[in-house]
Amino acid sequence: MEKIRIRDDFWDRYTALVRETVIPYQWDALNDRIEDAAPSYAIRNFRIAAGLENGEFGGMVFQDSDLAKWLEAVGYSLASHPDPKLECIADEVIDLVAMAQHENGYINTYFTIKEPGNEWTNLHDCHELYCAGHMMEAAVAYYQGTGKRKLLEVMCKFADHIDTIFGTDEGKLQGYCGHQEIELALVKLFEVTGESRYLKLSQYFIDQRGQEPNYLIAEWERRGRTSYWQEGVTAKPDPRYNQSHLPVREQREAVGHSVRAVYMYTAMADLARLTGDEGLITACRSLWNNVTKKQMYITGGIGSTHHGEAFSFDYDLPNDTIYAETCASIGLIFFAQRMLRLERKSEYADVMERALYNNVIGSMSQDGKHYFYVNPLEVWPEASRNNPGKHHVKSVRQKWFGCSCCPPNVARLLSSLNDYIYLVDQSERTVYVNLYIGSEASFKLSDGGFSIKQQSALPWDGIVSFDIESVPVGSVTLALRLPSWCSGKAELSLNGQPISYEMKDGYAQITNVWQQGDHVEWNLPMQAQWIAAHPFIRANAGKVALQRGPLVYCLEEIDNLSPLSSLSVSPSGKLVELDDRDLLSGAVVIQGEGFASSRADWEEELYRPLSDSNSVKPMNWKAVPYYLWGNRGEGEMSVWLRRAGN
Amino acid sequence: MEKIRIRDDFWDRYTALVRETVIPYQWDALNDRIEDAAPSYAIRNFRIAAGLENGEFGGMVFQDSDLAKWLEAVGYSLASHPDPKLECIADEVIDLVAMAQHENGYINTYFTIKEPGNEWTNLHDCHELYCAGHMMEAAVAYYQGTGKRKLLEVMCKFADHIDTIFGTDEGKLQGYCGHQEIELALVKLFEVTGESRYLKLSQYFIDQRGQEPNYLIAEWERRGRTSYWQEGVTAKPDPRYNQSHLPVREQREAVGHSVRAVYMYTAMADLARLTGDEGLITACRSLWNNVTKKQMYITGGIGSTHHGEAFSFDYDLPNDTIYAETCASIGLIFFAQRMLRLERKSEYADVMERALYNNVIGSMSQDGKHYFYVNPLEVWPEASRNNPGKHHVKSVRQKWFGCSCCPPNVARLLSSLNDYIYLVDQSERTVYVNLYIGSEASFKLSDGGFSIKQQSALPWDGIVSFDIESVPVGSVTLALRLPSWCSGKAELSLNGQPISYEMKDGYAQITNVWQQGDHVEWNLPMQAQWIAAHPFIRANAGKVALQRGPLVYCLEEIDNLSPLSSLSVSPSGKLVELDDRDLLSGAVVIQGEGFASSRADWEEELYRPLSDSNSVKPMNWKAVPYYLWGNRGEGEMSVWLRRAGN
Incomplete structure (x- = not known):
């Protein structure tokens, strides 16, 4: 057994923030007490499902998982920082979850309140197994953090029930969830309980995925080609979206919804380690290589398009129409951790560090109360507002989201950072x-x-x-x-x-x-260095990025100029590293040399012959760590910078 | 009266192509005789509406307009090149249109076949006045081209009917079309018939647009908040989409669907000229300036986003997620022509020339049988296929479209080019x-x-x-x-x-x-020149374009390399202009100097420290006129090129 406790100038701030601000704030959010933010309904749904209150189901069909992730974060936090008051709140929530559990072990507030009798009929859309998985993770964390078994027992009962429903035996549903998650959760449940049925159930879900005929498509046919998300007859589900397009052992390229993908790869790596299955090991290595060597942003973000919150294809890494969902980077960290458990190679930890220090902590504001769902590498606020192709790219962090998967995911990662x-x-x-x-x-x-x-x-x-x-x-x-x-x-x-x-x-x-x-x-020598991108990444042609240690840097309008694009940087120029105590919670900033194209003489014209008057003037610029961007008001931001020269 | 006949080495090819290929090909398309292309249904709809055939309405709700634009093109073509066989086909079509006309003058095959009794209840979606407008334009062109009055009389009867339905008088509908077009058509009808009621009706439609309460929103409420395009209750229509957000005289910035916008501006300029209305003149000048000095691509393309096929905002001119619909550039040419009629300033003709020589003729393949709907300035075929945010950007011209407004629009413009x-x-x-x-x-x-x-x-x-x-x-x-x-x-x-x-x-x-x-x-001195873009256009920062005379140039993968983005050009280098007789129908190509970043030493890594091995090698490149791109197979293309230097 290990015991690890963080004591770190940089990270103590974050773990304290999670403990003192994020967990209480998110508790308020789950109870619909954040002004001007979309209500969560999560607690209310459980109260209705438990019979304590009347009302309609509210929020997303997978809203239960927000509570689960919060409980998981609480479990981790209590492990390192006992807090009787918080533990009391959590115990009450666990009682509520138990009250919402059916006689047979089933838990899901959406189906309990809104569609009783229709359980397991829409695995593609309705996230029942996904929510179960998150609550299993919470149960494991809470047990490990407090020694209390109640939620663990509740979730083992649910897992036992699921085991009677799903499988290749006759009479069982040969299905799996439209959103992977339970696969990795069942491994955790196995590891903490020693119950091998849970490991086998996880294996079943992984093995079954992508078998023909595709279960989720057949299910859609059986439902009369309907969807939870849309009225009327709907288009045939794309199996690539949820990685059921191929048996997992045959998958070599990351496709589809990026969070679903990395949650699945995480479970695959767990199972590869526990079973030694060579087919799984090969698939894990290939998928790792594809994600991190063909489809990953320099910040550790993944998912190049908001259409389906998905991977697109190799080297397609646009900076401005990016998705790079916070949850996807967190899932990538899970995948990296499991690959490390499978085999000790530093590249896994390198990616973990990259995603953590840039995409993940950058997603949360310094006050711990505002979050990015999408983590862009280039922002032009006016375009985010006025060009619909960039509406998903927010230029300021939001209080909460209708689909609020990311904030509690950050909380559970940061409160369990000691495990990494x-x-x-x-x-x-x-x-x-x-x-x-x-x-x-x-x-x-x-x-x-x-x-x-x-x-x-x-x-x-x-x-x-x-x-x-x-x-x-x-x-x-x-x-x-x-x-x-x-x-x-x-x-x-x-x-x-x-x-x-x-x-x-x-x-x-x-x-x-x-x-x-x-x-x-x-x-470890740490000095600012210029980074080049692979020439196949069209979006970064002629550009360079700045990195110092694990931190990727960016330029913000507030420190430089607008449009930021009128600036080019000189990689051969001097870089000055300054410890700026006054910048938010303090940071090393980097100053350097470059040029700004002059626009004083442009009149009302869009295009004109290139001439000497298009000349540029030397200009010094200042870069700040990417994770701090957008904490000083709204403005342009860019990670990749035009390089003066060829 | 004027009589103008084109005799021109460059344009004779196009007018012959329209006459010999495009018009017959589009006739086949209207009759659903193009293999592997979406059927048009246009003729079939008229045959059903005329009672000559049984069947269901097919195609878009505005499908009638494709036939109208084709007839208009035929009218222009017959004016300069009599063709008894074509005239005979057109006369028969006109008979068919007349047979589809109701007793009261109404013509629209969708409502006749599918929703009789529901005429004028969904102006927002159903394009009845739009289709009427196009058929009026056809009637005028056919009368001017052949002297035959039948279609003109049919359409005057329809215009008379419309005049009894719409207006500010009590008992009339105070509405207007969701897609502007009839406004400019009524001016043409007035000019050819001298009937001032048509002018007044056009004025009514222009004056009424944007008055509060918004007619199209009220109509949506009356319909029970439904839409033609979507099942169930729909979101409130955005009046900016069809430029009914403000009375037209108060509009200063181009917003919404770009074709709707420029068709409306065209009618506004017509009315400004005919009435001397100062409010309209001011609005026309402001809108012209906004479109051409803030929101226009160097190719004369307009519409920066495929969401709503719309303008986005000033200086937002992305090259790769562009829309720049062919019809929008044609509408811009109409607007320019009407502004010239309003006041003689060469800038209007400059824009007309820019749009014509680049966006418009570039939209059609050299064989006249394939078309672009979207005219990008930067293409990466793999991204068009695999990144959903670029699915609208096709890398090869298509045979025909389900919504096939553009091909017949090109035909009618090119066959009436003598008027410009x-x-x-x-x-x-x-x-x-x-x-x-x-x-x-x-x-x-x-x-x-x-x-x-x-x-x-x-x-x-x-x-x-x-x-x-x-x-x-x-x-x-x-x-x-x-x-x-x-x-x-x-x-x-x-x-x-x-x-x-x-x-x-x-x-x-x-x-x-x-x-x-x-x-x-x-x-006119004509030599290749480098063009710079306004510094506010973020997408073109650090880039230059090449223009020679009216032609914008581009680089294609086939003549250079892939990725094209790895090339930078040296504006100070020598430019060689070569008359390349073998390039398609012959063209002046431009060769120049630049650099290509070396990628031979990149391994399986996305990012690495910038070093000497990131060096570049001198490379010569070859540019071809933009209008010829994509005629030699699929590949990358770019108009804006990275500039070596600062």
């Missing part, structure tokens, strides 16, 4: 360090505990240290990830003496019979 | 030359005829000459437009002797008591 820092390989006796986040960690090895205290100056400085606080009898290998942004150079010292190290799969390996009090220093 | 070359101001005794198209023209002045023969080497060379073939007694001013692409330099000679000239509103004025045999030469 380390990975222990018991057989190799190796402690892998994947994220450099200050923390106190204890690991049980066969011959004793190994406790280390990590201190990290990231993301502002690259100095990381480890103090060994308790040791087992035998040797332990410390495997320190060499981040991709270091370009292979980092210095290691033990008790003040430089030591050499060997690299294996992206990790510096230091094997030692450790002594209490040993002090390891890992010095 | 000259404009005679009788009171000023001035002949304005707006387009340089080889032609024979005769104008009647009060003291005799004035005949000139224009010869033009455009668009390949800038030499234009005028031979005076017959003259009136008094002096006549020849006003030769100095195109905007000349940058103010052009040489004029009379009978071989250079002469000076004065400029007025963009025209070189030569007043003379002309002699038969006088020879005027107008030498």
